[in-house]
Amino acid sequence: AETGASKETPPVVLAAASLQESLEAAALQWAAKGHPKPVLSFAASSALARQVENGAPADIFFSADEQWMDELNGKGLLRPGTRATVLGNSIVLIAPKTSLVNARLDDPRGFGAALGDGRLSMADPAAVPAGKYGMAALKTLGIWPVVEKRVARAENVRAALALVERGEAPLGIVYATDAAASAKVRVVAVFPQDSHPPILYPVAVLKNATSADAQAFRDFLASPESQGIFRKYGFTAP
């Protein structure tokens, strides 16, 4: 891997950690067309946004939620007219593959009983996007008051998934994309799309972008061709 300056400097893409596999695949596809392969840096959306605020030499920001994109936009750090919402996702309730637990989203009391003395594993509702969506959905469905005190707040979605995979938590809330990727959990229920704000992944070229390829790669990410790739990993259209 080389980021050194050549005539065709590849774009540096800052992307939310949950996009790792799918964006990697999309970038390979893009490189196969004869472009230099983009440099992909995965971390939490919050960390990446703060790097942009502090002058990170990057070209594209691909966030897991609109909030941090809004923050950068407000500070004038996006190249005008390049912001687009390219992906959607949904959240699901999962349980360990081998467990018999059953829970229904339309029965708060039953949900609490299904949890038993265990905990509901989800990303931190105060901080991590997946957790925020989960909390919103639970509130809409009237389940939140039942489980509020029994939530295990993980650092990110994958950690929440791991707790269910290991059977440490009987139930968990993760993205559909995460559930699809794990062989150790099963989907108990899918949260209705209208129970939470839409889960959207915006992308934009940064104001300080220097790579000539930045705009073209951003356009590729929004194209039907790359959409096909993301679809394979469980993402939906926005």
Add this chain to the structure above:
Amino acid sequence: MALLSAAEWDVVVLSLKVSMVAMLASLPIAYALAWLLARKRFPGRMLLDAAVHLPLVLPPVVTGWLLLILFGRNGPVGSWLEDWFGVTLMFRWTGAALAAAVMALPLMVRAIRLSIEAVDRRLEQAARTLGAGPIRAFATITLPLTLPGILAGAVLGFARSIGEFGATITFVSNIPGQTRTLPLAIYSGLQIPGMDMEVARLAVISVILSLAALMLSEWLVRRSGGGRAHVL
């Protein structure tokens, strides 16, 4: 202006509890390991040395993940603890203390070991001729002479525990009142745009806590210091 909100106060108290327990519980273990590594030659010594350093070398998240596998309810040690002692670590403050202790251990062992290696063994011999058995000679000579290392280890361990984040959140997640220590609260704040002031407040609290620990340890060293100069 109230200095701390009730929720912040909870976080501070929990952090102190977790860090104190982690430090105090691992101090004797750290001492025993340091003593073994400093004084004994046995097969597997190098491996033990490496194992002690493990939590330092591995990214904290991996350590947390290993703790989860071992000490989770379904893990080999975790289920055994639960069956035999009724001790649960998962999602409890005890689990947070375990994570902090494991992360702090290598620092404590190194500091104590340096002190043990610096002890003049002829003094232990003198104690033996004066009628002290090996254990008493250890307790009255070696142990007090290694006090600087013990205090340095305690400070390092406490400070490291106060700052421990990755292993804790991976192992026992972030549960208010149980495992939500200062770093976890700070992390939550950092995830939200515009929370910089809250984060700064909590960070300052962390710093003050360990500054206090630092000053306490320096004071203890000074108090016992008169006798630690070099002598015939």
Add this chain to the structure above:
Amino acid sequence: MALLSAAEWDVVVLSLKVSMVAMLASLPIAYALAWLLARKRFPGRMLLDAAVHLPLVLPPVVTGWLLLILFGRNGPVGSWLEDWFGVTLMFRWTGAALAAAVMALPLMVRAIRLSIEAVDRRLEQAARTLGAGPIRAFATITLPLTLPGILAGAVLGFARSIGEFGATITFVSNIPGQTRTLPLAIYSGLQIPGMDMEVARLAVISVILSLAALMLSEWLVRRSGGGRAHVL
């Protein structure tokens, strides 16, 4: 079976480079700080002591964030470095080394300081009467007598650097070939279900690297060990 893929090999080489540079560059600074804290009494000594411990106490993410604010391109130090020396830290391996060095510093300072405090100052006096100025007495007596602390500090610092994650990813992101060190690669692996084997491989590599460092340091101590027993 090829032991490492090309990408893994890159990560290992980068990790070694970052950790070695971080450790070697901060060793002299750590020594100077340890010496000041051990030997000098000056106003603000306690504050310096606290500042050195800061990266230990704060969650690594906060340290990374502070580094970002200070050393980012728009930060006071970062912009100055860029204007005057053309040095960029952001998204470069040099930034990763800075983050590792800052995180390792408190461990190195403590270990070295313990050794300095254990030096018999009457030996320095003897060197002075034999014609050595203060600097030569330091270089020929104090420095070699603190070798155990230097090596312990170097091992701790190197191991900590090999394991450094939070500050690095927050400060310089996760750029392949520049800042994607072993822990960051491990983190990336952990984000993908079913990557457990890759993660385990990388974790084992981390452990082997620091085991090697450990063995090297033990060997160095032993080689210079003959003279370090206690004497009149």
Add this chain to the structure above:
Amino acid sequence: MSFELNLRHRIGGTQITFDAQTAVPLMALVGPSGAGKTTVLNMIAGLVRPDHGRIAVGGRVLFDSATGVNCPPDARRAGYVFQDNRLFPHLRVGANLRYGEKLAPPDARWITQREVIAFLGIAHLLDRWPANLSGGEARRVAIGRALLAGPRFLLMDEPLTSLDPARAEEILRVVERIRDELELPVLYVSHASAEVARLTACILSLP
């Protein structure tokens, strides 16, 4: 028999061979620097294990390579005045003096702190740290600490170094009393022939 010693030991490049059977309580050990005097005392105290041989003091076998007897140092009850003092740096002078005394069985004590402090002239030093003592002051504390442990025999490695003649005389008198009144076995190392001649006719020398 006060001392029955058959010792063979190699240390550094030196082969130490020492055989002695003495009936008088006080035996002097002389010999050039590096001959092995301190090593002999270390073997009797149990700090160095002889390659081969037998050690009995006052009729009690402390070591015998033939039978495998090897009494640990704390059970030997030697009153060892080390050539290099070895005061405990973390204890004040008073606590150094009491260290062995507290461990001695009450009926084994044959001298009181008050007596020791008086004839050594160290009353004004009890609250001092060892680091702040002069050479002769430290020497006296080391002697006092050994005597107060109620030892069954004494090993004295040049006990009068750094002491002025008046103080040395007082200590010599105490050693004489220990020899004559208590008949405690004493092994006394010294390079001063006048001192040695005054204490005993039994002078053994290491080559």
Add this chain to the structure above:
Amino acid sequence: MSFELNLRHRIGGTQITFDAQTAVPLMALVGPSGAGKTTVLNMIAGLVRPDHGRIAVGGRVLFDSATGVNCPPDARRAGYVFQDNRLFPHLRVGANLRYGEKLAPPDARWITQREVIAFLGIAHLLDRWPANLSGGEARRVAIGRALLAGPRFLLMDEPLTSLDPARAEEILRVVERIRDELELPVLYVSHASAEVARLTACILSLP
């Protein structure tokens, strides 16, 4: 004038008062244990700063509280044989001996390593670590190290402790030669009156 000393210094509970003007090269310093002999040497070597007074050796002012002169220890060029040896534990015996020699200006050296090693009888010890020396062996190395630094004057704190009579005699002869042939100022601390009487008629005592 070899030594011109006016010293006032308080250490621990002891007030040291010492005034001396000597024209003979070798001056002996005696006094009971704890009188302040070592402290006087430390002040002359520059390791302890007197509360008040003046120090001149061989006509060179090293310290004067009135004029603010305070020569650092390394510029005083004292050959100090410490009461407690202070060998460097991390250097072998040979390197300990060479430590001061390498720092001395070539024309300041007045004795060779070969000579020192011969009269101290330490040829077989050069590769040893200080930790593995006997008491008398360490003492001899300490003497050798001080002489080899090419000092302008000597401070000897009971140099003959732990040495057997034969070796002590040889060292005394060297001290006499230094006194007579080089006329180097020597301040000699000892409790042995015969030794002192043989070396000098100029005996000063601290109370």
